[in-house]
Amino acid sequence: MTTTLRFRAAHHDDVPAIVALVESAYRGDASRAGWTTEADLLDGQRTDAREIAELLGSAHTRLVLAEREGSLVGCVVVKDEDESAYLGMLSVRPMLQGGGVGRALVAEAERVARDELGHRTMRMTVITQRDELIAWYARLGYTPTGDTEPFPYGDPRFGLPRRDDLVFVVLKKAL
Template sequence: MAPISLSIRKATPNDLTPILTLVRSAYRGESSLRGWTSEATIVDDQRIDEKGLLAKINEPNGAVLVAYDNSENKPDDIVACCELLKQSDTLGYFGLFAVNPLRQAGGIGKFVLAAAEEYARSTWGLRELEMSVIWTRAELIAWYVRRGYTVTEKRKPFPYAELVGGKALRDDLYFVVLIKAL
């Protein structure tokens, strides 16, 4: 396998459509089943809409980061993305993490996660990063634990009322919160 050659940059409103396509393909629907991060068997919706994604891109205390493959030299061909949100002077939130399902399990996720952690540390001076993962996603939680995150006792309710164009396929969903010292 050729080495990964990615560039990371902060998303702009012009990136809305490719990010939306990427996120939906990684989390939901038939295409998501090609990767290992799919939630299609537990939630049948669109994950996020244009308005919600644009709010994240324009958030003054946040950033949506996008990654593209330098070897293909196509900055508009986004292969991964994530969201960062500065919650306090020391704590940030990491979410909306998506890697193209056809490119998963090749190191892109590790690279983007490390870049996001560095961005949070160097841009905002954050000392901790937290995230929320649906409790049924044991394999994904284990992946984050291998990257230094700790599963906390904290739980967050699943936003059943905020699903975009669909429904949850289970009624027992909630998020576990993971945290990592930066």
């Protein structure tokens, strides 16, 4: 029997658990248990306690947690930008990926963007080499805008690239 997800805003005492969750979803061998791993593209960290604390301290950012039976199973960042909201750092515990947690988190992020922040569009960026992930977002209604953004090479806070052709594609969805 599947138990219901509970969503809540993250707090500063959640920082260590959020960092561990995000790292497990994107980096290292643990991330290979799920399908969202970036381990073949990037080494190093995906986030750290400083970045999460900065996100929590920003009046323009919401960090939404998904819990099941009191355990953290996912998170997503929603940033209040000028013309749209930005969805980022979508993370689901690797062994739970493919079970609907990510889809539910995206729906909650869209609700926050629309109902709490007053936006009519959601924007995100995905590394262009992540075809399977881009296709998943397309099934949720996100479409490429034709724009790209550079990968932050030279800044180890965002990972250590294993290749020199990383770039972000911009996706958008009307809410």
